[in-house]
Amino acid sequence: SAVISQKPSRDICQRGTSLTIQCQVDSQVTMMFWYRQQPGQSLTLIATANQGSEATYESGFVIDKFPISRPNLTFSTLTVSNMSPEDSSIYLCSALGEGVIEQYFGPGTRLTVT
Amino acid sequence: GQNIDQPTEMTATEGAIVQINCTYQTSGFNGLFWYQQHAGEAPTFLSYNVLDGLEEKGRFSSFLSRSKGYSYLLLKELQMKDSASYLCAVRPPPGNTGKLIFGQGTTLQVKP
Numbered sequence: 001s002a003v004i005s006q007k008p009s010r011d012i013c014q015r016g017t018s019l020t021i022q023c024q025v026d027s028q029v030t031m032m033f034w035y036r037q038q039p040g041q042s043l044t045l046i047a048t049a050n051q052g053s054e055a056t057y058e059s060g061f062v063i064d065k066f067p068i069s070r071p072n073l074t075f076s077t078l079t080v081s082n083m084s085p086e087d088s089s090i091y092l093c094s095a096l097g098e099g100v101i102e103q104y105f106g107p108g109t110r111l112t113v114t
Numbered sequence: 115g116q117n118i119d120q121p122t123e124m125t126a127t128e129g130a131i132v133q134i135n136c137t138y139q140t141s142g143f144n145g146l147f148w149y150q151q152h153a154g155e156a157p158t159f160l161s162y163n164v165l166d167g168l169e170e171k172g173r174f175s176s177f178l179s180r181s182k183g184y185s186y187l188l189l190k191e192l193q194m195k196d197s198a199s200y201l202c203a204v205r206p207p208p209g210n211t212g213k214l215i216f217g218q219g220t221t222l223q224v225k226p
Contacts, residue, residue: 004156031212042201042216043157092156096212101145102159103214 002027002095004106012112013083020079021109023093028073031096034066037108038089046091049076083113116140118217120202125223126192134187134220136202144209148176148187149201151219157201160187189222197224 003026013019023032032049047055047068055068070076080087093106117139126132138146145164149157163169163178163185175188189196199221203214 033212042219043203043214045213045215048211048213101162102147103212104159105156107156 002029002097002104004093004095004104006091006093006106006109008109009107010110010112012114015084015113017083018079018081019083019111020077021091021093023076023078023106025074025095025104027097029095030073030098032070032076033094033096033103034068034076034078035092035094035105036089037092043092046078049078080111083111085113087111088113116204116206116215118202118204118215120200120217120220122218123221123223125225126189128192128194128224128226130192131188131190132192132222134189134200134202134222136185136187136217138183138185138202138204138217140183140204140206140215142207143180144205144207146176146178146185147203147205147214148174148185149203149216151199151201153198160200192224194224194226197222 005024007022034046035043037043045058046061047057049055049068049070051070067079090108090110092108094103096103119137147162148160150160151157161176168177173190178185199219201219202217
């Protein structure tokens with residue numbers, strides 16, 4: 001199994017600013033993902049974080065708004081840029097190991113934009 | 115398109131059995147997953163089905179019928195700690211992307 005930590009656990013930000021969320025996995029994994037969970041909703045995949053190359057974004061999400069980095073096999077960052085109240089959500093990092101079926105999730109970052 | 119349906123809420127009694135259904139209509143299929151999520155916590159993996167039939171793991175079992183686009187999660191001997199949201203998720207093709215598409219989740223309340 002993999003243990004995933006995220007920083008910060010929560011933040012309150014003003015509209016127009018940006019926040020970078022860090023995700024650290026305790027073991028090397030092949031795939032890392034970023035999800036969003038809006039209040040009372042389920043999880044929506046934002047993008048797959050690819051090591052050493054640009055992330056693969058899902059429909060409705062763009063790099064300018066959600067730039068992602070993954071410099072190595074255990075670390076990734078998600079930036080929420082030019083925030084608006086609609087970006088208030090929980091952002092979760094997840095990871096999948098090679099040959100492993102289950103996806104592990106971090107505890108999430110609760111973002112409130114005022 | 116992708117569509118995954120689950121009941122929004124369910125209530126059951128401690129010690130009883132509850133079945134949470136999930137139907138899916140997806141363009142392709144590479145496995146169905148069930149996750150448990152307690153309020154304010156990360157989702158945790160419960161089960162995985164890729165072939166038709168029943169998978170049992172302790173008090174939890176999950177069933178899949180690919181021809182019907184249908185799965186259920188069965189929880190036996192319910193405990194108060196089973197109060198949580200249960201998320202059904204499908205892995206679309208190609209399976210090696212690791213992506214998951216989640217349903218809206220079913221909030222289960224277990225009452226004494």
